[in-house]
Amino acid sequence: MVEAKHGEARIAPDFLFSGPDAPEESDLYKCVHCGFCLQACPTYLETGLETESPRGRIALMKAVNEERIGMTDSVIRHWDLCIQCRACEVACPSGVPYGSLIEATMAQVERRRKPGALARFAENVSLNHVLPHQGRLKLLMSAAKAYQRSGAQSLVRKSGVLRRLAPSLADMEASMPRVSSTYFSAKGQTVEAEGEARARAAILSGCVMPLVNGPEMDAVVRVLARNGCEVVAPERQVCCGAIHSHVGYLDAARKMARRNIDVFSEAGVDAVVVASAGCGSRMKEYAHLLRDDPQYSEKARRFSDMVKDIHEFLVELPFVPPRAALDCRVTYQDSCHLANAQRITSAPRRILDSIPGMEFVELPNAGRCCGAGGTYTITEREFSLRVLNSKMDDFETTGADVLTTANPGCLMQLQYGIAERGLPAQVKYVTDLLDEAYRRERSG
């Protein structure tokens, strides 16, 4: 299949890049294979294999682009194993936009891949038929909640029934999010600013986060209000589409993007604040996603400029440092989509630093991915856990009792890791701690 020269079997068109969502050629050739990205890549660090490295994955894209090879299963396998943490992008001195390259590549893969496996079917169902619809998602989550509460979960876990029946289902069950008791829902409500209003912000409720992390979303709103922000939660907003782009469903992602752009643009706000790093990075890149859409490209550009990560937004405000103290030892895991895609690393740390009484310790390799990465925990279970394992080793060296992060996927993954090891630590959002400190101010 290599080097399709004259006379040799041509590579079937199915196996080649085609259509609008192909990796940008000029971006591909920005890569000069210097290797600077290797040590940033979690999958390379686990394997030492060039095939599982950013440079290798780009080389494969180039080779397909040059029609030297086709997208065979083994080529796709190397792309699939990419967590899309985009750490490579930060490390790259040549400005290779890896994120958009892999996104386009996965769209090509999706086109060519015949969904056969049960896992992919389930993924398709949940992504295209559940995530975008809060109603359906809620229904599913309620069922999950009932299941978790009923004690059936622990019974099932203990009995190992699941594991024997369907190992991959069992794995998915294990990392099923702990559903929160209250949901956050965007119903077009407005929360008044405390004191003099300094800004008006719209909040993205998202898809999974409001359900899994309802109370945490409430905390975000409280923190914003405490800092003089009037907060609106536009009702017709939808999932940001991040997970869809992750696995190559770009058209679905575009549909959601257009809807969100319309909804938020109508809200008349200074900023669209996003508490989930993954969603924030997706929305900041709507401009790229819709670059070829004559109707939306300009709107998307303006919209993207309005999107602010919660930490970024708070620090820019600037937020009011809490006066009440918290007594704990805390560390911070950079969420890839915050650190690598949005290049925000100091804001969360500055917020943590501002809380009196708390001891902050740097997590070794804090910038290295935890293995969550969209659906990666599910589709690449084994690898995801390998990466998580290294993360937990690092965490144990800190002796911290609170591990903070900035993205729901990371939160769940880290919670799973901590539970597996039976560590006496909690995983929280940075904003949870800030909220807690503010609330203490009030109570004492």
Place this chain on the structure above:
Amino acid sequence: MTLDMNSIIPQLQAVVGAEYVIHKPEDLIVFEYDGSVDRALPTVVALPDSAEQVSECVKIAERSGLPIVARGAGTGLSGGAVAEHGGLVLAMTRMTRILEVDVENRVAIVEPGVVNLHLSEQVSKHGLYFAPDPSSQRACTIGGNVAENSGGPHCLAYGVTTNHVLGLEVVYADGGIEWVGGIHRESPGFDLRGIIIGSEGTLAIVTKIAVRLLRQPEAVKTLLAVFSELDDASAAVSGIIGAGIVPAAIEMMDELCISAAEAAVHAGYPEGAGAVLLVEVDGLAEAVEEEVAAVEEVCNLYDPLEIRTATDPVEREKLWSGRKGVLGALGRLAPNYLLVDGTVPRTRLVETLSRIKGISERTGYPIANLLHAGDGNLHPSVLFDERKPGDTEAALKIGGEILELCVEVGGVLSGEHGIGLEKQEYMPLMFTDADMDVMARLRPSFSTNNIFNPGKIFPTGASCSDIRQMAAAIQRAGPGAYV
């Protein structure tokens, strides 16, 4: 000779594990390159995990006459890790253990796949570091550093890799494993260690490295001096060296680099800056103060527009930012550049740079100069646009001309990137046939049977004007990279 890969692959798999033998044609593509522009597909790749596994792999390849190319991180800039004649690539990226750190004697034993910077990070808790600091140190392996005898900006005062390696465990072409040198500062017999270092993987495969560690300096101070004329800056470099000052690093950039860096990273150089010098001094706090004062005094003799100094790490980083960002910034001036690596005597810097300027004026191609000026190591970068017909060839021709110039003024073909495939055809500029014959006889001395990295270092017979070889002289390190 026909190779029976169907039998070789299982043999390799039995040694290193199936997961670590790469043989599918699609997968081999990711092992066809290094940091240079050369490319060639290996026949098979194995990733051994120990010296014993390396030895077994070598025996398997040697039995079948398969060439063997060791590979570190593949950041090399002269095609060293490219399997020019196919064969078995032994990628050392699983051998990443730091086996021993003897703090008291300041010696560490590491596997070849250990990334250069990782060693310094690991021993920093003891106040130690590994001195050779190639600009690629975040990525490149110590095995690769040994093979290329790599240097870095700070090798001016501290020397290059060979000055910091005490011993090597190596695997010979017959699979034999042996230490050369050791953990001691002297050992009896020929300095095989010194011969293997810098031999670009052609004599033996390195499987363990005993390195000397240095004590982290007590203080560091960086001085940035801006001149309006390149000549003044180069004269200041000779002035500093001539005054008996050996700073840790002296780096230099010319006007083109400055304007690019200014646009990209807003380094804040003053109007009319024609050259920038960055001098770093480290050591005892008192020594740093006294030496920086002396450096400043020398710089003042050459009409600087401005001199700034910093001791704080953040401030120092700011002074370095223009220098570190310059390659990336060159992309703003032209779509492509050809980065040449040569060294000239420091006293010939002024002349060399002005003749390079002459070449640029005569040919009409801009040439941006960035230099490890302290050791006379130049990286003139010819700016061109590969989309314009004839541009690439013209740039390559200019690159060759610059190398000839370096040799003519008493310099050499490569200061730090090695000969490899990139410059082998230029070797006759420096060496006679007799010189090269003597060098080449090292291979039979190590009984390599010519299986280790064949076809590297020495001219293959193609003439210097051969365009394929000329093309190989291009070094594109990545715009944002800091070389």
Place this chain on the structure above:
Amino acid sequence: MITRHLRTRDDLASSTIDGVEPISAVAPSSEDELREVVGAADGERLALYPRGGGTRIGLGGIPARPGIVVDMTRLNRVAAHNAGDLTATFQAGANMRMVAETLAQQGQMLALDSPLPARSTIGGTLATGLSGALKWHMGHARDTVIGMRVVQPNGSVTKSGGQVVKNVSGYDMSRLHIGGLGSLGVILEASFKLTPIPMYERTILASFDSLEGAMDVSMSVFNSHVMPLALASFGDSTARLMDVDPARPGSHVAFRLGGRPRTLDRQVDDVVKACREARAAHIGESPTPRLWRAISDFGWDADSLPDLGMRITALPSQTGDVIAAVEGCAAPDMEVAWLAHPGFGTVEGAWLGASSEGASAEDLIDIISEARRRVLTLGGWAIVLRCPTEVKRRVDVWGGEPRGSSVMRELKAQYDPNDTMNPGRYVGGI
């Protein structure tokens, strides 16, 4: 015939090595003459023994067969001194004092201090690879060479490296000749990177009642921010042989410090403090040039020439153990003296017979094997620098086959197929 246009030494006896008298001794005065001599000797299967100042000609095994001694001292030009570039090139016969004086005129030096500089040459210093105390800070002899020209046994001259300080063009062939004892070719010319002479220098000499104290302070300074130009330790016998008079008996440590004024003060302060902490019995200052000259010459000049000299290398932290081993290997009627470079893990032991006829070969052989036994348990190794020919007949001065000896033999076969160069003298009988 080959001595046609050459000066033949009247006194062949002075060129005798280990009792093997040369067939002839020649002193070529030009590169061409040298090439002719070498090529012709090789062609006629005659052995060649290059010789510099003869200060360390005794190093190595007994010559395998009589041959021609090539006296290099007329090839003594300063080929280039590029002061602004801190580099210089010398012909191999240039003596070290002339080299030092030439460089000093420009405030520079070569960081190789060999014994008896008035006689020892560049070529000899490099070929033996044994340099003095300065090596600790500045690196090994091999770390100062940037290029070399060599006369191959067939008479051709080849070069490697260059005259610039940073260079990775081609194999660095000079590595084979530095410490190679002239067994692959004749070093003709070498280029060096130079070091600026420090603005000021001072030497601290501290005496300790115990060896432990001396070793403790050596290690603590070795691992501190102070980087002495040189660091050496010695015992009372050594002090006496060197004609140095420390104020107190015991174990002594000398620190050679240099730099600009405040830097030097700070170094002195730190070193003195370290000495106090190690409970020095006495801390004083010593005139720098004289003490370090004596340290370099120790074991080689007429006053301290031992019956048996050994050089032992282990790890810096093992220096004390090596010294103890050396001191423990004395025979009756023998005085033993040691000089250590603790930063380097090297100890030179000197055994001197009390009587005028010297020590018996038996005694010396016992000492060598006992010292080697003890050093081996430390993981180090020991070579014999000097001993009577009779002892050489019965022990291997190099201490047996080194690691890598099969490659070394192959190198010899490749580069000196006729076994012309210094036959029998190098490791493993090469």
